[in-house]
Amino acid sequence: MASLEKDEDGFYTPVSAAAAAGASSPPPADAATSVDKKAAEPGENNDLISSTFEVAVTLADQQADPNSPLYSAKTFEELGLHQDLLKGIYDMGFSKPSKIQERALPLLLSNPPTNMIGQSQSGTGKTAAFVLTMLSRVDFTLNKPQALCLAPSRELARQIMSVVAAMGKFTNVQTEYAIKDNLPRNATNITAHIIVGTPGTMADLIRRKVIDVSEIKVFVLDEADNMLDQDGLGDQTLRVKNMLPRTHPVQIILFSATFPDHVRAYSSKFAPKANKIELQKEELSVEGIRQFYMDCKDAEHKYDILVQLYSLLTVGQSIIFCQHRHTADRISARMTAEGHRVASLHGAKDASERDAIIDRFREGREKVLITTNVIARGIDILQVNMVVNYDLPLMNERDKTADERPDIETYIHRIGRTGRFGRKGISINFVHDKKTWLQMEQIEKAIGKKIIRIETNDLDEMEEKMKKALK
């Protein structure tokens, strides 16, 4: 029987009887680590499914063979999912699992439930992996919350919920949000099976006993490195975790495209004895995204260039990232006054306005969205084929210090709003002085990919290069 023990950081960790009795430690981790080097299979027409990126799989059970077919599923049928879930998957148009789904789902669904730390590039289908796990573990005859999922923004929580609804369409799943301004103030008792939300609101609802956590079996953190970051959402996320039941084990699932070194150790503590799927450092961004930069003369010139790009920005859809909310508002007001159609979205807008703006963008009614890091992560809009870093992402936005180093993780997530699931996409970085040029160079070094220059004074060349990149 597993008991629970609180360590010095406030984590509750299941301790097996053997471990408590001082059993010897397991063999070294690499005993059960495999690097998946599957090359493209001839005849597969989907760029993503036949991709060659490598993942290292490390199993919590050190005796198991990570190369065993048991730990990889080439079809959704092999996973033993309920018919109603299979119907939901096929209804969404999925025909076979993506690489991360192929490797993660057998581990996520096996019994007894084991924690998971899963990494895979942006747009490769992580959401379906954890949503299917939540839906598979819920007992629909019990009207109590059984799975919690946290995300860093209300936009992402709403998107995840739409996946729960689509995959669970043929089940009796009931769902509820834990996001700001969504529930009536006097709500007392949520009986929904799956609750998706942001950490502050989730923690508050649990503390006020509006959410009864006694039957929670699964706890998911999407964008986990961000959710655990001590400079950001880490405290609230830990609060939620420490309110979860201690009477039975809860499966903890962490997913992200990035797990920087400083959160890796913490992640392993947060999700102890987890199966791990990790990317190699040089493969953090997908191949389909072509990265460019434009050397602007000064800050004002950045605005002029953006306006010149407008017709290209509206070929598909595009997202423009700024450092500050006021920059997003200022650019969007100026462009609107000059007759262009753009929308702006950031955290200072109220909840209903934010929902309306992202919904309009999702429906394609707005083609250009000017925003901040608030939607840098997770947002999945397949028609977005261009991302512009009007301002490069910097560490000081994250930790509120004077740290002007580029924020590599945020860069990877921002450009990952395009090039989803094997599609092509373009990202353009604006640099305008020595400092920003050096910051871009640091990004280039960190991601190990060339960022190609586009001349700002040759619109035709620019257009040609971009159209070629999207072909």
Ligand SMILES: Nc1ncnc2c1ncn2[C@@H]1O[C@H](COP(=O)(O)OP(=O)(O)OP(=O)(O)O)[C@@H](O)[C@H]1O
């Ligand atoms: N097996 C599949 N077959 C076809 N399409 C799929 C499959 N799995 C996922 N997709 C689609 O791929 C897109 C990207 O998936 P998802 O949003 O889960 O990516 P992600 O890995 O969570 O990315 P990010 O790191 O940016 O959050 C979605 O539009 C999703 O519907």
